[in-house]
Amino acid sequence: MTKPRDIAVRVNGNVHQAAVEPRLLLADFLRQTLGLTGTHVGCEHGVCGACTVLVDGDSVRSCLMFAVQADGRSVETVESLGSIGRMNALQQSFHEHHALQCGFCTPGMLMTTTDLIRKYPLATDDDIREGLSGNLCRCTGYEHIVKAIRAVVGKSGGVR
Amino acid sequence: MKPASFEYIVADSLEMAAAALAEAGPDAKIIAGGQSLVPMLNFRLLRPSILVDINPIAGLAFVAETANAIRVGALTRHHQLETSPVIARHMPVLSCAMTHVAHLAIRNRGTIGGSLAHGDPAAELPMMALLLDAELHVAATAGKRTIAARDFFLDALTVDLGPDDIVTEIALPKLPPGTGWGFEEVARRHGDFALAAVAVTLTVSDGTIAQARIALTGVGPTALRAETAESRLIGHPLEADMTSSAIDAVRAAIEPETDLHASADYRRHLAGVLTGRALAAAWRRASASAA
Numbered sequence: 001m002t003k004p005r006d007i008a009v010r011v012n013g014n015v016h017q018a019a020v021e022p023r024l025l026l027a028d029f030l031r032q033t034l035g036l037t038g039t040h041v042g043c044e045h046g047v048c049g050a051c052t053v054l055v056d057g058d059s060v061r062s063c064l065m066f067a068v069q070a071d072g073r074s075v076e077t078v079e080s081l082g083s084i085g086r087m088n089a090l091q092q093s094f095h096e097h098h099a100l101q102c103g104f105c106t107p108g109m110l111m112t113t114t115d116l117i118r119k120y121p122l123a124t125d126d127d128i129r130e131g132l133s134g135n136l137c138r139c140t141g142y143e144h145i146v147k148a149i150r151a152v153v154g155k156s157g158g159v160r
Numbered sequence: 161m162k163p164a165s166f167e168y169i170v171a172d173s174l175e176m177a178a179a180a181l182a183e184a185g186p187d188a189k190i191i192a193g194g195q196s197l198v199p200m201l202n203f204r205l206l207r208p209s210i211l212v213d214i215n216p217i218a219g220l221a222f223v224a225e226t227a228n229a230i231r232v233g234a235l236t237r238h239h240q241l242e243t244s245p246v247i248a249r250h251m252p253v254l255s256c257a258m259t260h261v262a263h264l265a266i267r268n269r270g271t272i273g274g275s276l277a278h279g280d281p282a283a284e285l286p287m288m289a290l291l292l293d294a295e296l297h298v299a300a301t302a303g304k305r306t307i308a309a310r311d312f313f314l315d316a317l318t319v320d321l322g323p324d325d326i327v328t329e330i331a332l333p334k335l336p337p338g339t340g341w342g343f344e345e346v347a348r349r350h351g352d353f354a355l356a357a358v359a360v361t362l363t364v365s366d367g368t369i370a371q372a373r374i375a376l377t378g379v380g381p382t383a384l385r386a387e388t389a390e391s392r393l394i395g396h397p398l399e400a401d402m403t404s405s406a407i408d409a410v411r412a413a414i415e416p417e418t419d420l421h422a423s424a425d426y427r428r429h430l431a432g433v434l435t436g437r438a439l440a441a442a443w444r445r446a447s448a449s450a451a
Contacts, residue, residue, distance in 0.1 A: 023163040028162075061195075061265050065269065
């Protein structure tokens with residue numbers, strides 16, 4: 001075991017200080033050290049997208065980044081989007097369009113989409129599918145996820 | 161899987177990084193974006209005892225224009241390159257290629273220098289460095305040196321870098337006027353590594369091809385330039401027999417392998433088809449810019 005390092009990471013607005021081993025993945029820091037289990041861990045090598053979070057506003061795979069690398073930075077997880085009974089527009093749209101079944105991929109889908117909507121016009125449904133190509137869902141066949149995102153992008157107007 | 165333990169050194173200058181690497185010896189690895197390295201650590205395919213994190217080094221993330229070239233810093237993220245207005249204006253073929261590099265979350269973090277130093281045989285950036293005759297700038301404790309992209313990629317995941325070498329930037333010579341481009345890739349899903357990909361530039365003067373560049377990836381141990389195919393096109397307009405002659409030369413030049421995703425025969429066939437499409441697109445764009 002390597003000597004732990006002290007880090008301070010802002011997560012969903014609150015600064016958390018911890019001593020972590022350098023090899024601790026950001027995903028495991030969020031889930032195990034902070035108890036934020038909304039971030040899901042699937043493949044652990046950057047293929048499935050379930051662990052996607054925002055770091056300084058950009059979507060990243062939290063299984064491909066070490067917690068020590070998040071020192072001094074700001075992380076947003078799915079817990080930042082809303083809560084039961086107070087979902088944000090994207091979560092509400094996933095709910096309304098039946099865009100999840102088992103829910104395993106959903107946190108990654110939501111965080112990826114949050115970044116996609118900021119960075120791309122998503123003018124066509126193909127653009128949405130391309131944007132989601134790094135997030136695997138084994139339940140829905142993606143159809144309802146695309147519809148849920150289309151509804152939000154269409155509604156918000158400014159991003160088209 | 162989780163990575164094995166390692167010592168973690170944060171370098172905030174090139175000198176500090178080079179010194180840390182030189183002291184640690186060949187068992188140390190540089191981590192930049194980590195998008196290729198961390199999966200290998202997670203699977204314990206690699207167990208370096210020391211990781212030197214170069215992310216905090218200032219001044220290595222930039223896209224800058226000089227009189228004759230575009231300079232790209234090694235810590236520039238893929239997404240920065242994808243959306244750079246300077247690249248869009250001078251090298252739209254590179255803007256297009258970058259949209260095929262993995263997925264947004266990977267492009268947000270992965271770096272240009274890291275991808276080149278990793279040298280994946282099916283990645284887009286080594287192909288683009290070859291297509292655009294990139295020159296790589298490398299810093300080490302012994303001093304600085306430059307390497308042409310054509311001399312850099314030695315074998316699969318093997319490049320001409322010593323243990324304390326750090327890629328600092330690449331320089332891409334500007335393209336001549338009258339240059340058109342084409343980019344074609346087939347992957348199992350968008351963002352996956354290429355089963356085959358082809359990037360082309362054609363420079364057209366007085367209705368004939370004055371300069372042709374054809375680069376491929378996913379069809380051999382490294383990305384490559386199809387030089388025989390290129391030379392067959394010089395001095396001619398792009399007509400059907402020229403295209404098929406170039407396609408034949410491309411298929412003869414590559415050494416694709418059979419794997420889980422595609423057979424060697426399929427990849428060879430595909431590389432030819434994509435070459436034809438990329439040449440047609442480049443010719444159309446070059447002719448439109450000349451008109």
